[in-house]
Amino acid sequence: MxxxxxxxxxxxxxxxxxxxxxxxxxxxxxxxxxxxxxxxxxxxxxxxxxxxxxxxxxxxxxxxxxxxxxxxxxxxxxxxxxxxxxxxxxxxxxxxxxxxxxxxxxxxxxxxxxxxxxxxxxxxxxxxxxxxxxxxxxxxxxxxxxxxxxxxxxxxxxxxxxxxxxxxxxxxxxxxxxxxVKKLPKSILAASAVDALSHCVECYTSKNATIFSNDIAAIGARYIFQNLVTAYQDEDNVAAREALLLGAFYGGVAITASGTTAVHALSYPLGGKFHIAHGVSNAVLFKQVMTFNKDAIMPQLANLTDFVFPDNQQDSEVSKADFMIAKIADIVEAVAIPTDLKQFGVTLADLDFLIDSALQQTRLLDHNMKVLSREDVENIYRSILS
Ligand SMILES: NC(=O)c1ccc[n+]([C@@H]2O[C@H](COP(=O)([O-])OP(=O)(O)OC[C@H]3O[C@@H](n4cnc5c(N)ncnc54)[C@H](O)[C@@H]3O)[C@@H](O)[C@H]2O)c1
Ligand SMILES: [Zn+2]
Structure with missing residues (x-):
């Protein structure tokens, strides 16, 4: 921190x-x-x-x-x-x-x-x-x-x-x-809220995290975890939509106080070349990047689990970190964001472009707790392309 x-x-x-x-x-x-x-x-x-x-x-x-x-x-x-x-x-x-x-x-x-x-x-x-x-x-x-x-x-x-x-x-x-946001279509609500969740989680686990960004990102993450599935399933639930609007705002404040990391760095080439909506390209990468980062951000993921899910039954840091990563994967699945890159026309032939381009996002990668080698970036992209 x-x-x-x-x-x-x-x-x-x-x-x-x-x-x-x-x-x-x-x-x-x-x-x-x-x-x-x-x-x-x-x-x-x-x-x-x-x-x-x-x-x-x-x-x-x-x-x-x-x-x-x-x-x-x-x-x-x-x-x-x-x-x-x-x-x-x-x-x-x-x-x-x-x-x-x-x-x-x-x-x-x-x-x-x-x-x-x-x-x-x-x-x-x-x-x-x-x-x-x-x-x-x-x-x-x-x-x-x-x-x-x-x-x-x-x-x-x-x-x-x-x-x-x-x-x-x-x-x-x-x-x-x-x-x-009352009439915001479900698919845009889902993708944009997962973008906001990635802002909160990336800021919380960033090398550049601060006392301010941590408090704000944790509150933002809690709003989104507690309300996204409800808002997605029940389109008339105004309170859940309002909570997401606040969660997104806190995610923005956290970015200003800290900054996003490798999810966004690897997401930018997908948006830039294949015009995949920003929230969708983050959702595709979210679990994989957090899994890659896990050993370097274990205490942060565990603390975030305790804050967002105070009733969790996990007893070790590693199980709390795994729990948070599982919750991220669950929420992306529950709101039906497509995570198979092939359907956006991305293939293994695009790998070199994606890797070169992601490695240029040094503003974001420099704040990732774990250094990403070329091979690491390749492995993450391969995991979402196969
Ligand atoms: N400045 C930042 O800090 C920051 C952070 C994350 C993402 N971004 C950027 O923001 C852009 C994505 O923004 P976004 O996800 O909010 O989507 P968007 O602004 O691209 O909007 C997507 C679509 O949703 C429609 N839409 C928006 N609100 C609606 C509503 N209430 N009802 C019906 N339709 C509505 C729009 O007309 C548009 O067609 C990307 O370019 C991304 O890179 C910026
Ligand atoms: Zn974003």
Missing amino acids: STSAFLKMPNSIYAGTDLTKHLDELIKLQTNQKVLLFTDKGIEANHLVDPLITYFEHEGITYQVEDEIKPEPSYVQVDALLQKVSQFDFGLIVAIGGGSVMDAAKLISLLRGADYTIQDLIQNASIAKKQVPSVMIPTTTGTGSEATINAIVTIPEKQVKFGIVSGEMLPDLVLLDVNN
């Missing part, structure tokens, strides 16, 4: 329902009160944008809707949208959507009117300065992007995903409204 700790959070966070009114506290501080309402077509089709539009119209606030962003966006797509939205004069970004929408919006908050480009940020994100304040309203139960200092983009020419990291992109206001 790291000997020093820090906690960075969005400025204000509200949870509950009917939260739109809280936009007022940020809007009234702006000299330019025109809003860029950033979303995607799936969110619009589900009418999640409507309460915001009603609010803006009622308050007489000028707004422009931008809904062209695609899931798992590339930096090229974000750049094209930046050029498009820059034709509109806005002083605040309100983003409503999953991680794809929020990540793109966070980048636009750094890039709009700046004298650097998104390519510059990929090279060196420390030059970033927030240009426009931002509001994040998540509609999936997964990425925690509303609380992270990361934005993930695909780099098409390398067929990988890349995390741009800057504290400047932390939002000014976050609204966690369960109404936005």
Whole structure:
């Protein structure tokens, strides 16, 4: 565990329902009160944008809707949208959507009117300065992007995903409204919540874990373990969905305080080349990577078992660690996430690409408690390809 700790959070966070009114506290501080309402077509089709539009119209606030962003966006797509939205004069970004929408919006908050480009940020994100304040309203139960200092983009020419990291992109206001996840389709709920669970477990078992990230990741993991299967099976269980929204948020806070490790490192090439949804590619790898790491993270897995499953009957550290890994495998299976990579068109012929690409994710691999050799990475990929 790291000997020093820090906690960075969005400025204000509200949870509950009917939260739109809280936009007022940020809007009234702006000299330019025109809003860029950033979303995607799936969110619009589900009418999640409507309460915001009603609010803006009622308050007489000028707004422009931008809904062209695609899931798992590339930096090229974000750049094209930046050029498009820059034709509109806005002083605040309100983003409503999953991680794809929020990540793109966070980048636009750094890039709009700046004298650097998104390519510059990929090279060196420390030059970033927030240009426009931002509001994040998540509609999936997964990425925690509303609380992270990361934005993930695909780099098409390398067929990988890349995390741009800057504290400047932390939002000014976050609204966690369960109404936005009430109709989230089961498959997206499941994949995004397993993504959030992997954030919590990876942060808890990271070399970079801190006192803050441990407490927060453990609470996030407990919310997700206790509620995911219920939320998946009973689509009307609002309390379970709300718990997942909180668990995802805590996962994001834990990422900012610590950071994910080898599950995400090996997952990025699967998303970058084969466009497997982020939560699904993490789910595929989750058990295998934790099994590989087990001997180096035994106390952490055991402590997490005691915290999340206080009634567990295990009596040794190793049996508690095994119990946690079994629970991870069980939950992925219970929510029916496909874990056979062949169905996504990935074959053994892709092995060299996957290994080379994963080994380049040093930002994440450096925090994995166990060093991964080329052979280790190969063995993990082989285990999910056979
Ligand atoms: N910034 C971070 O810290 C971070 C962390 C993890 C993942 N990510 C990134 O986030 C992206 C994935 O985000 P995601 O899993 O939230 O999914 P997403 O944003 O890609 O959305 C997936 C689909 O779900 C639809 N959708 C979202 N909410 C809905 C709702 N309530 N009802 C109906 N449809 C809805 C969207 O329209 C979209 O078609 C990836 O690019 C991933 O790399 C970022
Ligand atoms: Zn993730």
